[in-house]
Amino acid sequence: MRQQQWDAFKKAAKRQPVDSVPLALIVDSPWMPGYLGINHLDYFLDPEVWFQSNLKVAQDFPEVTLFPSWWVEYGMAIEPSAMGARITFQPDQPPSQSATLHRLGDLDHMVPIDPWRDGFMSLALHRYRMQKQRIFDAGYTIPVVAARGPLCTAAFVHDVNNLMTNIVDDPEGVHRLLCFVTDGIIAWLKAQAEAIGPCVEGIFILDDVVGFLSRASYNQFAAPYLKKICDAFPPDWVKVYHNDAAIKQFLDDLPDTGFDVLNFSHKVDIAEAARRTGGRMCLMGNVSPLELGVRGTAEAVKAAALEVLRKTSGTNLILSLGGGASPGMPAENIRALVEAAREFEASR
Numbered sequence: 001m002r003q004q005q006w007d008a009f010k011k012a013a014k015r016q017p018v019d020s021v022p023l024a025l026i027v028d029s030p031w032m033p034g035y036l037g038i039n040h041l042d043y044f045l046d047p048e049v050w051f052q053s054n055l056k057v058a059q060d061f062p063e064v065t066l067f068p069s070w071w072v073e074y075g076m077a078i079e080p081s082a083m084g085a086r087i088t089f090q091p092d093q094p095p096s097q098s099a100t101l102h103r104l105g106d107l108d109h110m111v112p113i114d115p116w117r118d119g120f121m122s123l124a125l126h127r128y129r130m131q132k133q134r135i136f137d138a139g140y141t142i143p144v145v146a147a148r149g150p151l152c153t154a155a156f157v158h159d160v161n162n163l164m165t166n167i168v169d170d171p172e173g174v175h176r177l178l179c180f181v182t183d184g185i186i187a188w189l190k191a192q193a194e195a196i197g198p199c200v201e202g203i204f205i206l207d208d209v210v211g212f213l214s215r216a217s218y219n220q221f222a223a224p225y226l227k228k229i230c231d232a233f234p235p236d237w238v239k240v241y242h243n244d245a246a247i248k249q250f251l252d253d254l255p256d257t258g259f260d261v262l263n264f265s266h267k268v269d270i271a272e273a274a275r276r277t278g279g280r281m282c283l284m285g286n287v288s289p290l291e292l293g294v295r296g297t298a299e300a301v302k303a304a305a306l307e308v309l310r311k312t313s314g315t316n317l318i319l320s321l322g323g324g325a326s327p328g329m330p331a332e333n334i335r336a337l338v339e340a341a342r343e344f345e346a347s348r
Contacts, residue, residue: 107180
């Protein structure tokens, strides 16, 4: 994204008056290689392919704030790679993860992660250091650092079924695991901010596994760790949370974590989300990413976007999908979002 796009996003996130509703899309490796017709391995492993890919997408959609901006990621592999999970690469899709922490008792043998040395974290930090000046010289900024959240990372390391079972059978062990991964996530975010430099003013946490929890379990096993991450960074930073799984059961509680922005599923009506968050969060959403974004017509995407804008009156809103750009989403459907934003602003 460009600096003026970040300035508008930041204002909206902090629920300040904006000249127009920002339009932002989460774009990363599930979508970009397919859109560009390139191999996933080339995207991940060739720095020049990565740079030109991000530049091409930014040039193709100049009116869209591409979030979190020039994101160095390896699918969902970075955090688990530094914590012992097995990572498997494929040429035509993001890498997969296999849990290796089969017993929570083995946490006693794990040492705190060092983002500068461990797993793909070290590779991502190197790329940020090597590429950031080219990005700045091209007129873009990197204002946000990103990480998978505590429950998501714990599920990759320990296996999601094991994690859900041990929330009941060994809650103390799960808390130990969540403390370990949360400390690692904070260290990873801070290392990214150090590598990129003073333009960083925000964090982005993605954690769909939280959606598997009841409200009571959310408040015990998710909220304290999400809040710990938010509290580890300056209060004026923009803090964005993505969860396109179930959130209804704890939607009223989410603002207490300290996140400014919520990106959530289209299955939750945006008017309900606005009511239940009570104006304490900016909503980033929530056009259906698959049924409409990938499979729908441009006309249907535009109509859905206008409905989101109408229901919120453009207040406390960043127009987006109810999730990230999914594999196969065509350019015309992204441009339909742009047209909806233009039409809404013209009508005000």
